[in-house]
Each structure stands twice: as structure tokens, then as C-alpha cells.
Amino acid sequence: MDRSNATTPPEAASRRRWLHNVAAVLSVTIAAFASGAAVAQPAAQLRIGYQKSASLLVLLKSRQTLEQRLAPLGLKVRWVEFPAGPQLLEGLNVGSVDLGYVGEAPPIFAQAAGADFVYVGHDPAAPQAEAILVPKDSPLRTVADLKGKKIALNKGSNVHYLLVRLLEEHGLTYRDVQPVFLAPADARAAFERGSVDAWAIWDPFLAAAEKQVDARVLADGTGVVKNYAYYLAARRFAEQHQEAIAVLFEELVAQGRWLKAHPKEAAQLIAPLQGLDPEVVERSLSRYSFGVVPVSPEVAAEQQRIADVFLDLKLIPRPIRIVDALPRTATASAR
Numbered sequence: 508m509d510r511s512n513a514t515t516p517p518e519a520a521s522r523r524r525w526l527h528n529v530a531a532v533l534s535v536t537i538a539a540f541a542s543g544a545a546v547a548q549p550a551a552q553l554r555i556g557y558q559k560s561a562s563l564l565v566l567l568k569s570r571q572t573l574e575q576r577l578a579p580l581g582l583k584v585r586w587v588e589f590p591a592g593p594q595l596l597e598g599l600n601v602g603s604v605d606l607g608y609v610g611e612a613p614p615i616f617a618q619a620a621g622a623d624f625v626y627v628g629h630d631p632a633a634p635q636a637e638a639i640l641v642p643k644d645s646p647l648r649t650v651a652d653l654k655g656k657k658i659a660l661n662k663g664s665n666v667h668y669l670l671v672r673l674l675e676e677h678g679l680t681y682r683d684v685q686p687v688f689l690a691p692a693d694a695r696a697a698f699e700r701g702s703v704d705a706w707a708i709w710d711p712f713l714a715a716a717e718k719q720v721d722a723r724v725l726a727d728g729t730g731v732v733k734n735y736a737y738y739l740a741a742r743r744f745a746e747q748h749q750e751a752i753a754v755l756f757e758e759l760v761a762q763g764r765w766l767k768a769h770p771k772e773a774a775q776l777i778a779p780l781q782g783l784d785p786e787v788v789e790r791s792l793s794r795y796s797f798g799v800v801p802v803s804p805e806v807a808a809e810q811q812r813i814a815d816v817f818l819d820l821k822l823i824p825r826p827i828r829i830v831d832a833l834p835r836t837a838t839a840s841a842r
Contacts, residue, residue, distance in 0.1 A: 552583040556595040556607030573758045605744040610665040615814045619823035628738040631796035634728030637709040643721040650677040656704035657685045659694035666707035672731045711791035763797025
């Protein structure tokens with residue numbers, strides 16, 4: 508007897524339906540397992556937080572050289588844009604980025620709020636890249652002339668410290684002026700309307716105001732402040748991915764050298780990404796040096812002075828120690 512024909516047609520159809528249903532269930536189960544595995548073990552990546560004003564990072568992103576360098580390490584690069592430093596630090600604190608680049612003030616506020624990060628490096632001082640501007644026909648000629656005047660600035664930013672230090676240098680105190688706290692775009696509008704007497708601002712907004720509305724520099728940070736910019740990393744990431752951070756810094760140094768050797772070409776690449784004219788970008792770039800280095804005890808002490816000033820101004824709720832936010836090797840040398 509031919510056993511292949513022993514099953515009746517209804518039974519054969521029923522078995523085929525059963526096998527089809529089992530296959531479908533297995534397919535869904537395997538897919539769900541694969542999806543769950545992907546969530547549990549994501550591809551390793553370096554998530555970099557940046558702002559459009561961070562010209563060197565914008566250049567590095569556009570040239571894609573970091574991606575090529577990190578591929579052999581099994582790391583992908585993800586770029587996450589933030590509107591400003593405080594938002595970037597919040598992203599670092601909640602784990603949406605691994606590393607970010609900000610000015611002096613945001614990490615002070617973040618540390619005072621309990622964020623756990625480390626300073627992994629900084630760019631050279633750029634005191635000319637922040638200044639107090641006045642209209643080109645303003646009667647104000649020196650910082651001392653600011654007494655009683657309205658000054659627009661971004662609260663708790665690097666220029667907040669610049670203003671305090673410049674006033675001190677010219678025999679005034681912070682109470683001698685009228686701060687008007689405005690974000691850069693709103694401050695620019697107030698400055699052009701004449702509703703403020705001066706504007707404390709940083710590049711590239713500084714260069715744009717000079718170029719587009721003939722704003723005049725009353726004083727910049729030369730001889731008064733350092734105006735460092737810092738690279739910060741989540742503490743655990745910094746401890747577990749030192750090689751990736753080293754590669755990033757090598758690329759930043761290389762791109763910085765290229766930028767300084769080719770300022771016009773660099774400005775042409777950066778300008779459309781920042782929404783600015785190449786001439787404005789080139790002017791802004793001329794006031795920066797590039798070459799990331801570890802945070803030395805001297806630089807940490809400068810950052811501590813800013814934190815202490817912010818505490819005196821009641822901008823932060825409690826005293827902080829910058830040394831607590833240094834990598835362990837740097838902490839040992841700083842003590």
C-alpha cells in the first residue's frame with residue numbers, strides 16, 4: 508500500500524494549515540527575538556553633542572574623517588545637535604549623548620545641579636572671541652562709560668563672567684549696570700532697536716554683528732578672561748572608551764591645523780551649515796586657536812574662579828569643586 512496516499516484529503520489540508528500557522532508563529536517569534544536582541548545590544552557608537560556655533564566640530568562632521576577612523580574600533584558616530592550649552596549638558600546628563608563641547612558656564616551649572624560628567628579636554632584660550640559691543644555711533648568709549656547702562660547678555664554664559672571681570676577692571680561692580688537677560692537672537696534685535704546700550708556676546712554672533720550692523724567692540728576679553736571651551740564626557744564613557752576619545756582628539760587637532768592653513772576654504776564649508784556668510788565665519792575663525800589638550804590644574808583653577816563668581820552672584824545654588832569633575836588621573840595631579 509502506498510502510505511503517501513493513506514491520509515484523506517481533509518486531513519492533509521488540515522495538516523498543511525497547521526504547519527503554515529506554526530511557521531508563521533515561529534517567524535514572528537524569531538523576528539521579535541532579533542528585535543529584542545538589537546535593543547538589548549545596540550551597535551557601539553560615539554554620540555557627540557554639538558552646537559552650530561562649534562565651527563571645528565561642524566567641519567569635522569562635514570568631512571566624515573572621524574567616522575573613518577573609528578570604524579576599525581567598531582564604533583559608529585552619531586551627531587546630535589543642540590541649540591545651546593545648557594540643553595547639551597542636560598542631554599549628557601540623561602544619557603542621550605556621550606560627549607559634548609560647550610563654553611565655560613554650562614558645565615558649572617550642570618555640576619551644581621548634580622550632573623555626573625568629566626572634563627576630558629579643552630581648546631586654547633580665545634579671549635578675543637567674546638566682547639561687549641556698542642552701536643557704531645554710540646557715545647560710550649570705555650567700559651567705565653557703562654555705569655547705569657542697559658547691557659544685553661545671555662544669563663549664566665561665558666559673557667556673564669566677562670562682564671563681571673571687565674567691570675572690576677574699570678572700577679565698577681555688577682550692581683553699577685543694568686543687565687538685560689536675553690538669548691542671542693533676542694539680544695541682537697534689542698541691540699538693533701536701541702532698547703539696550705550694549706551687548707555682551709560671543710562668536711560667531713559677535714562677528715555677524717560687526718559685519719552686518721557695523722557694531723563696535725567696546726572691549727573684548729584680552730588680558731581679562733581666558734574664554735576656554737571644554738570637551739565633556741559622561742564619566743562611565745570616558746573611563747571605558749579612552750581610545751575613542753583619543754582618536755577624536757587626534758582628528759580635532761588635524762582638522763584644526765587644516766582649518767588654520769585653509770581659512771577661506773574652511774569658511775566656505777562651514778558657512779552654509781551655520782547659516783552665515785563665509786566672510787562672517789572666516790572672521791569668527793580668526794579669533795580661535797585649535798588644539799585640544801587635557802585640563803591642567805591651572806585651567807581647572809580658572810574654571811573654579813568662574814564657579815566662585817557665579818556663586819557670589821547667586822547664579823548657582825551651592826558651591827562646587829571643579830576638581831570633582833576631572834578624570835581620576837587629572838584629579839590626582841590637581842591635588
